[in-house]
Amino acid sequence: MAxxxxxxxxxxxxxxxxxxxxxxxxxxxxxxxxxxxYCYHPGLPVAGVCRMCLVDVEKAPKLAPACATAxxxxxxxxxxxxxxxxxxxxxxxxxxxxxxxxxPICDQAGECELQDYTYQEGRADSRYxxxxxxxxxxxxxxxxxxxxxxCILCTRCVRFMEDVAHDAVLNVSERGDRALIGKFxxxxxxxxxxxxxxxxxxxxxxxSKDFLNKARSWELDRTASVCTGCSQGCNIIVExxxxxxxxxxxxxNAAVNEFFMCDHGRLNYRWMNRGDRLESPSILGAAGxxxxxxxVALAGAxxxxxxxxxxxxxxxxxxxxxxxVLSRIAKASGGAGASRMVTGVEAPLPGxxxxxxxxxxxxxxxxxxxxxxxxxxxxxxxxAQGDAVIVADHDITPDDAALLAKASAVVLVSTVMPAGLPxxxxxxxxxxxxxxxxxxxxxxxxxxxxxxxRAAPGMARPSWFVLAxxxxxxxxxxxxxxxxxxxxxxxxxxxxxxxxxxxxxxLRGRPVAGATAGATS
Amino acid sequence: xxxxxxxxxxxSTVLSKHFGEAEARTLDGWKVRGGYRALEQALGMDPVAxxxxxxxxxxxxxxxxxxxxxxxxxxxxxxDGKPHYLCCNADESEPGTFKDREIMRWTPHALIxxxxxxxxxxxAETAYIYIxxxxxxxxxxxxxxxxxxxxxxxxxPNAMGSGKRxxxxxxxxxxxxxxxxxxxxxxxxxxxRGNPRIKPPFPAAAGLFGMPTTINNVETLxxxxxxxxxxxxxxxxxxxxxxxxxxxxxxWSVCGNVSRPGxxxxxxxxxxxEFLYDLxxxxxxxxxxxxxxxxGSSVPIITIAEAEAAFMDYEGMVAVGTMLGSAGCIVxxxxxxxxxxxxxxxxxxxxxxxxxxxQCREGTAxxxxxxxxxxxxxxxxxxxxxxxxxxxxxxxxxICVLSDSCAAPVVSxxxxxxxxxxxxxxxxxxxxxxAIVA
Numbered sequence: 001m002a003x004x005x006x007x008x009x010x011x012x013x014x015x016x017x018x019x020x021x022x023x024x025x026x027x028x029x030x031x032x033x034x035x036x037x038y039c040y041h042p043g044l045p046v047a048g049v050c051r052m053c054l055v056d057v058e059k060a061p062k063l064a065p066a067c068a069t070a071x072x073x074x075x076x077x078x079x080x081x082x083x084x085x086x087x088x089x090x091x092x093x094x095x096x097x098x099x100x101x102x103x104p105i106c107d108q109a110g111e112c113e114l115q116d117y118t119y120q121e122g123r124a125d126s127r128y129x130x131x132x133x134x135x136x137x138x139x140x141x142x143x144x145x146x147x148x149x150x151c152i153l154c155t156r157c158v159r160f161m162e163d164v165a166h167d168a169v170l171n172v173s174e175r176g177d178r179a180l181i182g183k184f185x186x187x188x189x190x191x192x193x194x195x196x197x198x199x200x201x202x203x204x205x206x207x208s209k210d211f212l213n214k215a216r217s218w219e220l221d222r223t224a225s226v227c228t229g230c231s232q233g234c235n236i237i238v239e240x241x242x243x244x245x246x247x248x249x250x251x252x253n254a255a256v257n258e259f260f261m262c263d264h265g266r267l268n269y270r271w272m273n274r275g276d277r278l279e280s281p282s283i284l285g286a287a288g289x290x291x292x293x294x295x296v297a298l299a300g301a302x303x304x305x306x307x308x309x310x311x312x313x314x315x316x317x318x319x320x321x322x323x324x325v326l327s328r329i330a331k332a333s334g335g336a337g338a339s340r341m342v343t344g345v346e347a348p349l350p351g352x353x354x355x356x357x358x359x360x361x362x363x364x365x366x367x368x369x370x371x372x373x374x375x376x377x378x379x380x381x382x383x384a385q386g387d388a389v390i391v392a393d394h395d396i397t398p399d400d401a402a403l404l405a406k407a408s409a410v411v412l413v414s415t416v417m418p419a420g421l422p423x424x425x426x427x428x429x430x431x432x433x434x435x436x437x438x439x440x441x442x443x444x445x446x447x448x449x450x451x452x453x454r455a456a457p458g459m460a461r462p463s464w465f466v467l468a469x470x471x472x473x474x475x476x477x478x479x480x481x482x483x484x485x486x487x488x489x490x491x492x493x494x495x496x497x498x499x500x501x502x503x504x505x506x507l508r509g510r511p512v513a514g515a516t517a518g519a520t521s
Numbered sequence: 522x523x524x525x526x527x528x529x530x531x532x533s534t535v536l537s538k539h540f541g542e543a544e545a546r547t548l549d550g551w552k553v554r555g556g557y558r559a560l561e562q563a564l565g566m567d568p569v570a571x572x573x574x575x576x577x578x579x580x581x582x583x584x585x586x587x588x589x590x591x592x593x594x595x596x597x598x599x600x601d602g603k604p605h606y607l608c609c610n611a612d613e614s615e616p617g618t619f620k621d622r623e624i625m626r627w628t629p630h631a632l633i634x635x636x637x638x639x640x641x642x643x644x645a646e647t648a649y650i651y652i653x654x655x656x657x658x659x660x661x662x663x664x665x666x667x668x669x670x671x672x673x674x675x676x677x678p679n680a681m682g683s684g685k686r687x688x689x690x691x692x693x694x695x696x697x698x699x700x701x702x703x704x705x706x707x708x709x710x711x712x713x714r715g716n717p718r719i720k721p722p723f724p725a726a727a728g729l730f731g732m733p734t735t736i737n738n739v740e741t742l743x744x745x746x747x748x749x750x751x752x753x754x755x756x757x758x759x760x761x762x763x764x765x766x767x768x769x770x771x772x773w774s775v776c777g778n779v780s781r782p783g784x785x786x787x788x789x790x791x792x793x794x795e796f797l798y799d800l801x802x803x804x805x806x807x808x809x810x811x812x813x814x815x816x817g818s819s820v821p822i823i824t825i826a827e828a829e830a831a832f833m834d835y836e837g838m839v840a841v842g843t844m845l846g847s848a849g850c851i852v853x854x855x856x857x858x859x860x861x862x863x864x865x866x867x868x869x870x871x872x873x874x875x876x877x878x879x880q881c882r883e884g885t886a887x888x889x890x891x892x893x894x895x896x897x898x899x900x901x902x903x904x905x906x907x908x909x910x911x912x913x914x915x916x917x918x919x920i921c922v923l924s925d926s927c928a929a930p931v932v933s934x935x936x937x938x939x940x941x942x943x944x945x946x947x948x949x950x951x952x953x954x955x956a957i958v959a
Contacts, residue, residue: 048719049877062917068719090914094883130890177886179876
């Protein structure tokens with residue numbers, strides 16, 4: 001961009017300088033002016049069909065569509081003058097004449113651009129006295145259903161499937177006011193990334209079947225987070241209602257996932273609400289697991305681990321912070337850390353460079369490797385007779401269970417009791433990733449923060465907090481009160497992470513030293 | 522006037538001279554009538570020289586917009602290394618217009634020759650003739666003529682032995698009005714849904730298959746051979762003395778309540794009054810003219826008084842508040858109800874809207890519903906205000922001009938004949954005069 005000449009213009013009285021070729025709509029964003037629009041989306045080719053972004057450009061004979069008009073030197077653009085406002089009012093009125101106005105029963109209500117712009121600048125009444133057009137609801141396959149009566153035919157969904165997913169499923173069928181979004185014969189929205197059409201839809205026409213009638217949007221609490229469905233690390237917004245996760249949605253990040261997330265990640269949230277969580281620390285006694293206080297449990301764990309070579313079996317979905325403390329504990333004992341590979345079928349989104357549902361389905365495999373963990377299909381193969389094992393939120397296969405018989409002690413640091421775990425001398429309950437803060441490192445080495453989205457169950461504590469306490473009980477000196485402090489320790493001891501901090505990462509993340517570039521479209 | 526009628530003595534038959542002569546459809550028959558002399562001459566000329574002759578002639582686009590043809594051709598950057606394309610717009614879907622059909626039915630080689638000359642003049646090797654889906658007979662005639670011309674080597678890899686490649690292909694549309702819009706036509710030709718594209722980029726920069734493209738109407742291209750043979754000055758002289766901006770002859774398709782409907786070829790600037798009463802024979806017996814839509818259904822309606830004062834050229838029509846358009850002249854006599862006619866036109870546009878732009882998709886249908894309610898006697902005074910406001914929202918705000926075209930007859934109908942609308946609303950009169958065919 002450095003060699004693209006800048007163009008100077010005025011938008012709503014504000015001076016703007018943007019690279020030549022920028023649209024008026026994007027230029028306006030740079031000075032905080034939102035030009036109302038429906039069909040335009042920065043991740044899709046320009047269609048220019050909704051005619052909502054018409055702006056008044058001085059000396060131009062007609063109103064110009066801001067999304068499809070490039071900036072020109074000396075242009076004076078009015079977004080909110082009488083002429084432009086009247087035009088948008090006209091568009092809004094026409095968009096609503098055949099709209100059922102069923103906001104009280106529409107999932108989109110509260111996050112609907114038709115509502116928002118009508119509230120801002122639409123007519124208070126309608127002059128339409130004729131019968132409304134009606135078309136029945138249609139199942140589009142996948143997680144998507146279509147309510148044609150609410151559709152404003154912005155064609156964002158059609159363009160996403162055709163130009164980004166490269167799987168032309170949707171089209172505009174019919175003409176005139178009979179037009180509606182149709183599916184090509186024999187096709188369904190089964191593409192791994194098809195669910196994005198629901199986010200792209202500015203109104204309540206395309207809805208998630210999974211989220212249908214689950215919550216009103218204004219009841220939701222939203223938290224910036226990172227998807228743990230695979231090693232891509234798509235940025236997401238976690239939406240909870242009454243401490244329960246009800247929906248995941250993509251959060252834009254040009255370096256990782258542009259504007260999108262796959263259906264695998266989107267719908268893979270039910271485990272976050274599991275009811276069978278470990279809620280209190282316990283120690284294996286004569287009468288089985290005895291619930292004890294945190295101090296007793298930590299002292300008990302230190303007692304069974306002390307003096308032994310410690311093997312850490314840790315899920316690569318744990319945060320960098322937890323992994324870091326675990327690696328310290330293992331190293332100090334002369335032991336090692338290991339993690340099982342979790343793989344699946346890779347599913348790329350062809351329209352965006354380097355964006356895919358990755359074959360590596362763990363969120364922090366790269367971070368685990370950078371912190372010295374080995375990843376394999378038989379993570380316990382290095383277990384020797386008499387070693388102690390820390391199982392950190394890792395599942396247990398029958399093979400693992402057989403090997404664990406060799407262990408002198410098993411300490412479980414986990415969100416749930418893994419099925420098949422033969423015994424746990426001490427159980428330390430931890431928060432799952434939505435209940436704590438931390439960072440994850442994606443497959444390209446992009447380190448990204450996630451924030452706490454819900455409260456932890458029972459006595460469960462953040463993983464890094466529990467592990468730091470355990471490390472201290474084992475004689476380490478880890479003086480930490482926040483996840484950020486753990487990360488600071490990590491950054492100061494691992495050159496890959498040098499110079500990074502929670503503050504520096506912000507909500508877009510930063511790459512580790514020597515990382516390759518991420519997604520760009 | 523074409524087959525089966527003889528031309529009126531006051532017509533200037535250039536394009537329509539051989540209408541009705543079956544022999545003119547064949548290659549030999551066309552050559553006997555002077556055909557392909559212009560192409561032979563053109564293939565030996567520099568493209569810019571051809572452009573200059575057409576510029577000198579003052580030929581303007583006959584499809585409706587009236588853009589100077591030579592100037593349009595000069596927008597094509599010769600030698601830019603890209604394939605250039607010529608499109609011939611034979612979609613002729615404007616209601617009231619049927620001139621291109623006659624050109625293709627009777628003088629297919631005139632169009633092929635015009636296409637080949639124009640292709641050469643813009644540096645194109647390929648020309649596509651996009652024919653309206655409903656034109657079955659013109660399609661057959663054109664395909665036969667193209668095959669004949671290709672077999673004879675008139676067009677093809679070595680057109681007329683010049684060593685230059687000029688291919689002409691005929692493509693049949695599927696019958697959508699909007700495919701007559703130039704960028705929608707290109708989309709349709711590419712196999713896509715016929716939706717108009719946003720401009721810019723203009724076709725001369727990125728048109729068919731993303732390459733520089735020129736698109737011309739059938740009548741425009743058919744006039745080109747005559748201009749090359751007879752010279753630009755000859756064509757330029759066919760004009761009103763006080764208006765040199767409109768030149769040549771123009772085919773007018775006349776339909777509706779006239780004694781002799783049909784195609785008439787007259788010089789630019791012909792007095793409309795004489796045209797309507799002398800050439801077209803005036804209104805049917807016992808009736809009087811009331812209104813005229815002179816340029817196809819997309820242009821504003823004018824009263825007969827305005828029409829009688831008008832001259833039949835681009836500027837003459839603008840002077841009376843309408844446009845020459847495609848010269849599809851729809852004439853209405855006193856038996857016609859203007860609200861009914863306007864409602865029928867609006868219904869056509871609502872049916873044909875491509876559904877891209879909001880104002881057009883919703884506006885055309887809404888306008889139709891209101892008008893049909895008024896015609897049914899359920900209108901209110903507010904409806905008239907709503908119609909005008911809708912028309913304002915539908916004008917100059919969309920990708921193409923289909924919604925403007927729907928608004929034009931509504932606004933002009935309301936302005937010129939307000940009493941007819943008011944009478945329907947107040948139910949003071951009901952229009953019961955039956956239409957007659959003379």
